[in-house]
Amino acid sequence: MLKLEKHPSLYLIIILILSFLLRIIFLGTIPNGFFTDEASNAYDAYSILHTLKDQYGEFLPWYFKSANDYREGLYMYLMVPFVKIFGLNTFGARITSAVIGTLTVFIVYHLAKEIFNQRVGLLSALFLAILPWHIHFSRITFRVILLPCLFCLSLFLFFKSFKHPKWLIFSSVLFSISIYTYNSARVFIPLFLLGLAAIYWEHLWKHRYYTFWALIVFSLLFIPQLIYQLSPEGMARANTVGIQTDFNKIVSDYFSYFSPKFLFFEGDPSPRHKINNVAGLYSFQIPLLLLGLLLLLKEKTSSKWVLYLWLILYPIPAAFISPESAVRTLAVTPLFAIISGYAVTQIIEFFKGIWKQIVTFLLAAVIFANLLIYSQRYIFEYPYWHTDVWLSTLGETISYADQTSNECIIYSSNVYGTYAYIMIPFFTQMPPSQYHQFGVDIAESKLDMGRWKIQDLEQLETLNTDCLYVLYGDGNTDIPLGKDGEILERKGYREKFIHSFKDINNVQYYRLVEIEKKS
Incomplete structure (x- = not known):
């Protein structure tokens, strides 16, 4: 044989x-994009590499708090030498x-x-x-x-x-x-x-x-x-x-x-856990x-x-x-x-x-x-397929925004919710020692990272016109500028388009804008 x-x-x-x-x-580049769980694991490894502490400032923990789900730390420690060699x-x-x-x-x-x-x-x-x-x-x-x-x-x-x-x-x-x-x-x-x-x-x-x-x-x-x-x-x-208790x-x-x-x-119904038309x-x-x-x-x-x-x-x-x-x-x-x-x-x-x-x-x-x-x-x-669930072009959008001269960058919570907070330190390669000082904690809604701020635009009475905004604009919806554009319109602001990246399907999911109050 x-x-x-x-x-x-x-x-x-x-x-x-x-x-x-x-x-x-x-x-x-395949999968096309980078998910929040991936960024969290990688930034924890990056933080351990440079400070011997996780993203929350805990010294060599067994379990990593991450997005408040306390992940087993073995994988993150194994990532450290690879992040050292290939970078964040x-x-x-x-x-x-x-x-x-x-x-x-x-x-x-x-x-x-x-x-x-x-x-x-x-x-x-x-x-x-x-x-x-x-x-x-x-x-x-x-x-x-x-x-x-x-x-x-x-x-x-x-x-x-x-x-x-x-x-x-x-x-x-x-x-x-x-x-x-x-x-x-x-x-x-x-x-x-x-x-x-x-x-x-x-x-x-x-x-x-x-x-x-x-x-x-x-x-x-x-x-x-x-x-x-x-x-x-x-x-x-x-x-x-949630753990099920219904025996049937x-x-x-x-x-x-x-x-x-x-x-x-x-296969798995989640598009992040398989590719279309192929099961496990x-x-x-x-x-x-x-x-x-x-x-x-x-x-x-x-x-x-x-x-x-x-x-x-x-x-x-x-x-x-x-x-x-x-x-x-x-x-x-x-x-x-x-x-x-x-x-x-x-x-x-x-x-x-x-x-x-x-x-x-x-x-x-x-x-x-x-x-x-x-x-x-x-x-x-x-x-x-499913470039939206892999947050395709979000990394490029964050990196571009970070290179601007704006002293303040508002990241709308409509951009995949507040759990995407970790994408900011990952794609800006924020030094962990600096990141620790901000005391970021999603469980306590502490999401201010100095220059970068994650905010729910709907909850703000007034918007800062001196800031650059990272907004969500779903090209697949009937709202041309997405939910964020609708909020700005309702609050009496107009936006000045700065930049956006279109994904491989020519869809714009995120855009950078400056805003001004309508006269």
């Missing part, structure tokens, strides 16, 4: 190069995810090889390398990309403990650190470890010395997180998104994560996953139950929040890659002689064709 055993290192290198290219090409810009912010995503492909190779064999390992790595779900989150500055990476590494070390029991301790360390990656990990990892202990209790009991110390180490790292998780700060994000709704949302609509055809998995994987899950039942090794456990548990944290979330369930992407790789191996091994070559060629052609179609959509079509 492709004689994979003869040159495994060469094949792996090719897969890793492909993986990295899919994650880094046009990284600074879109590429410098996103390269961390691209590297982590590629590293995950490498780890999945070793994990699948440990569970099955080298051929499954290589094919599993290939599937993860080209998986739309994983590619997309490897190209944006979302900390969730770290979860599948650390989880797979933790599981790999656990399987290594069957040959060398001391790896149990190292595995427990990484499992506990995995919890500090993303909200859903706080539920998924403990549940998975309970299931893992049930499957391999004989192994753990046989090596109870190492099991004991693994448990101690895990507890030392997990308990502080658990205490924090139950605190008001730890519950901030859960309180924001939870069950319904749980099964939504197994629907073909979510997995293969439409390829449609040709439907028979592969079904066949793989059926054939796994015939395997005599207990490791198959670990894969089933992974599959059963992955939707649970997300089901308590909402249906069909690609972010909260990203931890499952390596599993789908492994099952697909296993199924392809079994299919090809079923055939003999010339039929094996024919089937191998056909499968390779299907994989290549789907990757080609996806790449074409991502590179040539995706930049035109």
Whole structure:
């Protein structure tokens, strides 16, 4: 079968190069724009780099307050060297995810090889390398990309403990650190470890010395997180998104994560979590996953139950929040890659002689064709889709405004609400030591940054005619100058257009104006 055993290192290198290219090409411009969560993570890393404090002035925190949702800090610390090398810009912010995503492909190779064999390992790595779900989150500055990476590494070390029991301790360390990656990990990892202990209790009991110390180490790292998780700060994000208590709704949302609509055809409804016309998995994987899950039942090794456990548990944290979330369930992407790789191996091994070559060629052609179609959509079509949700041209607008001679710049809260405050220090590259002095805190509506001020124009009795204004003007609405233009008109002001940037679709979402009182 492709004689994979003869040159495994060469094949792996090719897969890793492909993986990295899919994650880094046009990284600074696709997705077309830059979102507030990305800017917040990047500016926190930038602030740590220069002051050892986060954007709120907290010294080396475990959790970053960010937009009052208290994010796990591991990802931000990993961003620091990349921001140092590439600077505070879109590429410098996103390269961390691209590297982590590629590293995950490498780890999945070793994990699948440990569970099955080298051929499954290589094919599993290939599937993860080209998986739309994983590619997309490897190209944006979302900390969730770290979860599948650390989880797979933790599981790999656990399987290594069957040959060398001391790896149990190292595995427990990484499992506990995995919890500090993303909200859903706080539920998924403990549940998975309970299931893992049930499957391999004989192994753990046989090596109870190492099991004991693994448990101690895990507890030392997990308990502080658990205490924090139950605190008001730890519950901030859960309180924001809302945890469901309706049992029927939870069950319904749980099964939504197994629907073909979510997995293969439409994906996450949020346009920031997928590209149009492409779900997280390829449609040709439907028979592969079904066949793989059926054939796994015939395997005599207990490791198959670990894969089933992974599959059963992955939707649970997300089901308590909402249906069909690609972010909260990203931890499952390596599993789908492994099952697909296993199924392809079994299919090809079923055939003999010339039929094996024919089937191998056909499968390779299907994989290549789907990757080609996806790449074409991502590179040539995706930049035109949903530029509004990626806040396309907002960064250019802020940077241009910052270069003007105006001593005062009013940023209208209609420009994607007050949560876009972090875009200002990011795109102006405001020194963190200066930013800390302003005491910016969105939870307390403290959004004055000296020269820059975020204000709700509707709430102001009079407007400062000496300032430059960053306004929202949606070219897709019936109001030519948008809501902000309507407010100015109603309050008796006329605007003098200064500058604007039109996006790739020739739509103006933001504009810079000066204003004067009508006589």
